[in-house]
Amino acid sequence: MTRGPTWFNITSLVLGFSFLYLPIVLLVIYSFNESRLVTVWGGFSTKWYASLLQNEQLLDAAWVTLRVAFASATIATVLGTLAALILVRSGRFMGRSLFSGMIFAPLVMPEVILGLSLLLLFVAMGTARGFWTVMLAHTTFAMCYVAVVVQSRLVGFDKSIEEAAEDLGCPPVKTFFLITLPIILPGVIAGWMLAFTLSLDDLVIASFTTGPGATTLPMKIYSQVRLGVTPEINAVCTILVGLVTICVIAASLVTKRQQVQRERDERAAFGADG
């Protein structure tokens, strides 16, 4: 048996990661390009980041995107969690499978169809399209992702824990907030983050349902790219990549710290045993 990585292993690792990350690395490198031409390296510079701060349009779009993502993720989390609760808890009822199928359908529904149907609905209702319609649309499709994530957390949930709380004198609604929610919280937070990122990078549904004055960042980037890629776009994207990376690292650090803390507690407790 050979020890350590073989040349074959190293090669496949390099190829695999290159395939995944080369485009992003290129994007980051070219965001520091001095030259205005995206494909020609003209020396290192941060001037595109500075000019980004002057670009009101892009900043507006970023702000709209963040607001849409935050609001839709929050609403989708509440609704998705409720849907998951119903699906897992209510046992068998008339049309249960139809209901669960309908909740998960948007997962596989082509975005174009979802966007078009929402557009038709908003037009039929005579709603002015803008921030609110985009947010509603994002809530609609993010909700089912939340439901899936929370449901997986609920399936392993021992229902007798809730019964124990009620048995000890805690009414059902209070039981939900004191017992159920804290236990499924990791699933709920994961669902929220998923909904947030889905909303952040959605282009198709946002294009269908938005109106004047509510252009999201992906839409802005897409429309600018059609006119030609500017290094500014690279800079925006680099910032986005940076944001996501920081979020992921922070999340894993928090979990890691909790784990370390728990292990230390355990050691201390066993030490006290004598």
Added chain:
Amino acid sequence: MAPGGSILSSRFWVGAVLAKKSIGPVRREFVPWENSDHPPFIEFRGVTKKFGEFVAVRNLSLKIYEKEFFALLGGSGCGKTTLMRMLAGFETPTSGQIFLDGQDLAGIPPYRRPSNMMFQSYALFPHMNVEKNIAFGLKQDSMPAREIEARVSEMLRLTKLEQFAQRKPHQLSGGQRQRVALARSLAKRPKVLLLDEPLGALDRKLREETQFELMNLQEELEMTFLIVTHDQEEAMTVADRIAVMDKGELVQVATPAEIYEAPNSKFVADFIGDVNLIEAKVTGKSDAGTRLVSVVDGFVIDSDQETEAGLGETVWYAIRPEKVRIAQGRREEGQVNQIDGLVWDIAYLGDVSCIHSKVGEDDHDTIRATFANISRMVENPITWDDEVVLSFNRDAGVILKG
């Protein structure tokens, strides 16, 4: 008391008690169920529970008394857990009433019932430490913080959990978790403590220890305990009375000794402990007892019991293996309560030995006899294919109708 016709056996045994004879050791002088004027603490009155077409509990009536340690015993799906969950409020009876301390429990949600339950899975709150788990119920009653603190530390002391107060459930062993669950359900001093298979997850040694701890706690706190279990040994160890359930009905409600020594049906005799069931025909009846002739091998059984069965009817004679004596040799001509056998199987269990003897043509027609291994060395031990004679006393067995 026992439904389904408490045939002669119970009448017989009550008589035996009056004659300064007792079934098994007397554990405590606590027999409120023998006084029909004594008000019950918990009462099920004609309770039926259906899940769709399935009848989990069928028209069941039962009285449980204050400070009693009562066990519901039965196989899986016999309705014992459903019965307890109806008392706790997690299930609603399809029909019938349940009373607790004179109060009709209908329409009262679980969180307002004066009973607490210890769950089979323990159901500890994983995000709270031991102390907070125990205090949870007290906080719901908005008890002053200082009293909560005092009660929690009392419960911790009672269950020997002081040094684990700050731990989360995942940092505890199975036995410790079980004690936390017990402390949590006792903390509110409920009128009734419901125990749903509380010791199922523990290993045998710990289980036996905990059984005695439970008994002591129950006596110390003077509370009514209702335990659901499928483990007959557990039920017999802890309970004042046992209700044996089958298919949603009570088969027999009696003290452990009565259940064991005077089962009222073939089901109970077979379910509790080990038993030889001998099919026999009634050939004689008198005030002094009943005479039976075995269907297999035709040996004669002379019993001091009376039976409702008529002459010529087929009944079952149930006799526990430890009440059968075994010796090498053949039966004496004309003697009753003696059976010729051929040693078929021997099991040495350390404390006792169990010998299966073939008494008929069929391999299934065997009678088991167990005896304590009171000495380490045995002269002329019984071995395979030995001719043996199995004998027993007149009062050793019970006559049961098919």
